[in-house]
Amino acid sequence: MIVLLGVLVVVLGFATRRNPLLVVAVAGIATGLLGGLSPGKVLAAFGTGFVGSRAVTIFAITLPVIGLLERYGLQEQARNVIARFAGLTTGRFLTLYLGLRQIGAAVGLTNVFGHAQTVRPLAVPMAEGAAERSYGGLPERTREKVRSFAASADNVGMFFGEDVFLAVGSILLITGFVNTTYGTHLEPLDLALWAIPTAVCAFVVHGWRLLRLDRHLERELLTANAATAEVEAAQ
Amino acid sequence: MIKAEWFYWLVGLSFLVMAAQMVTDRSNPKRFGTAAFWGLIGAGFIYSSWVATGQAPAEPLGAAVLVMAALAGFGFTGRGTPRTTTPEQRAASAARLGDRLFVPALTIPVVAMVCAVGVKHLSFGGEPVLQEGSETILGLGLGAIAALVIGMIMLREKRISVPVQSGRSMLEAMGWAMLLPQMLATLGTIFQVAGVGTQVGKLAMSVLPKDSLYVAVVVYCVGMFLFTTVMGNAFAAFPVMTAAVGWPVLIGHFHGNPAAVLALGMLAGFCGTLVTPMAANFNLVPAALLELKDRYGPIKAQLPTAGVLLGCNIALMSLFAF
Numbered sequence: 001m002i003v004l005l006g007v008l009v010v011v012l013g014f015a016t017r018r019n020p021l022l023v024v025a026v027a028g029i030a031t032g033l034l035g036g037l038s039p040g041k042v043l044a045a046f047g048t049g050f051v052g053s054r055a056v057t058i059f060a061i062t063l064p065v066i067g068l069l070e071r072y073g074l075q076e077q078a079r080n081v082i083a084r085f086a087g088l089t090t091g092r093f094l095t096l097y098l099g100l101r102q103i104g105a106a107v108g109l110t111n112v113f114g115h116a117q118t119v120r121p122l123a124v125p126m127a128e129g130a131a132e133r134s135y136g137g138l139p140e141r142t143r144e145k146v147r148s149f150a151a152s153a154d155n156v157g158m159f160f161g162e163d164v165f166l167a168v169g170s171i172l173l174i175t176g177f178v179n180t181t182y183g184t185h186l187e188p189l190d191l192a193l194w195a196i197p198t199a200v201c202a203f204v205v206h207g208w209r210l211l212r213l214d215r216h217l218e219r220e221l222l223t224a225n226a227a228t229a230e231v232e233a234a235q
Numbered sequence: 236m237i238k239a240e241w242f243y244w245l246v247g248l249s250f251l252v253m254a255a256q257m258v259t260d261r262s263n264p265k266r267f268g269t270a271a272f273w274g275l276i277g278a279g280f281i282y283s284s285w286v287a288t289g290q291a292p293a294e295p296l297g298a299a300v301l302v303m304a305a306l307a308g309f310g311f312t313g314r315g316t317p318r319t320t321t322p323e324q325r326a327a328s329a330a331r332l333g334d335r336l337f338v339p340a341l342t343i344p345v346v347a348m349v350c351a352v353g354v355k356h357l358s359f360g361g362e363p364v365l366q367e368g369s370e371t372i373l374g375l376g377l378g379a380i381a382a383l384v385i386g387m388i389m390l391r392e393k394r395i396s397v398p399v400q401s402g403r404s405m406l407e408a409m410g411w412a413m414l415l416p417q418m419l420a421t422l423g424t425i426f427q428v429a430g431v432g433t434q435v436g437k438l439a440m441s442v443l444p445k446d447s448l449y450v451a452v453v454v455y456c457v458g459m460f461l462f463t464t465v466m467g468n469a470f471a472a473f474p475v476m477t478a479a480v481g482w483p484v485l486i487g488h489f490h491g492n493p494a495a496v497l498a499l500g501m502l503a504g505f506c507g508t509l510v511t512p513m514a515a516n517f518n519l520v521p522a523a524l525l526e527l528k529d530r531y532g533p534i535k536a537q538l539p540t541a542g543v544l545l546g547c548n549i550a551l552m553s554l555f556a557f
Contacts, residue, residue, distance in 0.1 A: 003426075003429045003430055003431050003434055003478045004431060004434050004435070004438075006422075006425075006426060006429070006431065007431065007465060008424075010422075010465050010466070010513075011465060012239065013307065014512075014513075018410070019307065019308040019309075019514065020411075020415055020512065020513060021303075021304040021307050021308045021411050021414060021415055021418060022304060022305070022308030022309075022482075024304070024306075024415070024418045024419055024421075024422050025304040025308070025418065027422060028418075028421055028425045031422075031425050031426060031429045031431065032425045032428070032429060034429065035425070035428060035429020035430060036429070037429065038426075040268075040294055042297070042425070043293070043294040043297035043298055043301075043408050044292070044293040044294050044297055045297065045421060045424055045428070046293075046296070046298075046301060046418075046421050046475050047286060047292075047293030047294060047295070047296035047297035047298075047299075047300065047302045048286065048293045048296035048297075048421075048424070049417065049418070049420050049421025049422075049424055049425075050279055050283065050297075050300050050417050050421065051283040051286045051287050051293070051296070052420060052424075053416060053417040053420035053421075054243055054246075054280060054283060054417070055372055056416045056417065056516055057246065057280075057347045057413060057416075057417065058242060058243070058246060058372055058375060058376065059375065060246055060249075060250075060402070060406065060413070061242065061245065061246050061249070061375065061376050061379045062343055062375065062378075062379040062382075062400070063402035063405045063406065064249070064379075064383060064398035064399055064401060064402035065339060065340075065343070065379055065382045065383040066340070066401075066402075067398055067400075067401020067402045067404070067405060068383070068386050068387070068390070068397060068398035068401055069336060069340055069386055070319075070325075070377065070401065071319055071320050071325070071328075071397070071401060072320075072325070072329075072332060072336060072390050073324075073325040073328040073329030073330075073332065073336060074329075074336050074337075074340060075325070076325050076326050076328075076329035077329040077332070077333065077336045077337070078337075080329065081334070081337075085531075100279060108351060108371070109344075109348055109351060109371070110371065111345065111347050111351075111371045111372065111374065111375040112344040112345070112347050112348055113522055115521040115525075116405070117340075117342075117343050117344070117379075117523060119416070119521065119524070120521075120524050120525055121340060122340065123399065124525060135295055136392075140528075144287060144527055144528060144529060144532055145532075145536075146531050147525040147532065148522075148525075148532035148535060148536040149371050149526065149536045150476065150525070150530075150536060151518075151521040151522070151525060151532070151533040151536070152509075152533055152536040152537045152540070154521070155508075155509060155518070155521075155533065155537060156509065156537065156540055159505040159508060159509070160502070160505065160544070163358055163498065163501065163502060163505075164412075168409070169470070170469065170470065170473075170501050171498075173470055173473065174497050174498070177473065177474055177477070177478075178477070178482070178493070178497060181478070181482075182482060186493055186494060186497070187494075190494035190498075191494050191497065191498040192498075193494075194494055194495045194498035194499060195498050195502060197547075197551050197555075198499065198502045198544065198547060198548055198551065199548055201543075201544060201547040202540070202544055202549075203270075205540050205543045205544060205547075206540045209539065209540060221374065234433075235302055
């Protein structure tokens, strides 16, 4: 039972809003030592953990080129492009992005989109551009909301698209773990098929919420702009 | 053969170059701590290659990881003022270059896609061109390099320091959140070695009513959700909850369809990933990248969707897995 203290450390760290890096380090050390690992073994576990999960950090390789293009106006041009499509509202654009992300992930292209290489330089300026075209400037709060929803479209699309693809990490983890631990023989294809109903639910639920974002923007921005107009008229 | 390790060296090397720039950046009040943090990550990336092949011990790297956690966790890292163009300059440049600006940006996904579906099957002299199993990572890396070359030629930008500086200021904005996913993967391993899974299993078995299928389904799915929220990663929660409830109760006792139970269980875990700051690379890093004041903005946007989808997974499992 005492090894469960590590879980408790994480929960407490969460609740008291300590720096997550420290919380995880302390929880790892505590669990390792309580579980009977020697200090050397605990250090080695941190080392091999770092080695095994380097792939999550490799997107950093795209940052210099994205940064370079942004210096030369990539975000501004993304806004200009969206201004040409009159029917494409913020919500419709993000729903389209959600669908593309899901399809991309479902055919194994999880690295084709992403926050660093697609959301920041392209999707966010386009989503904001669509709102700006209809309502003029965006207040800070609204801008934050549009950006948060753009990030969410990428996450939801990827999570609930990738499991439809056979060779993705989570499917291989399931088959690997179950086949070795319980001596069964599960095929990746069986698991991938069972991911399809949830993928459809995810598109319907999140797509609907993204489309509702348009109604929210309309309400928020029309009142905000009316208030500015009144102030200007009074002056 | 192009190996994944080469790209880890390239990432490591660029972190080291950026760390050198950070030391000299007087606009960053914590420049030494920041440089030490990124320098250690960069050196760790390169050293990792020898740990992966078993030629070097993992302990020094583990110690370095703990030093990085301490540097960032106790507030020794910060960020400088990025050197960039003014909004007016960018608008003028966008007007001048127009849609050509998208060419380098789209090079990254196009090359990644070509590598993942085409080059994957090519071989040269009996050896595959791209290391097997790493094709998409290699595609991303090759795409980024191709895009950088195309971009620098197109923009007539001769100084390599310009893109490196821009990339560095984005890294500084992300800060410690970049290291968290790697730390959590480690915690998952330690939990497994220390037997946290079996303990949770004993606990779950002692409170679970033996004859109620639906309660067991809810316990498995909600357990995956909560454990993922704590661990930040459904992969870490999966072995724990499956050993505890999924396999012995849902499949062993109630004879559920293993593929359906396990696939939907994993997806219930993904709902947890949507709502936790521990999943830093999906929730905190984008908030930093998009310059949000509210670091929890993406989580708040995802929370209702995660709740509904957790319900969907529970319903799908109850209806179709038995």
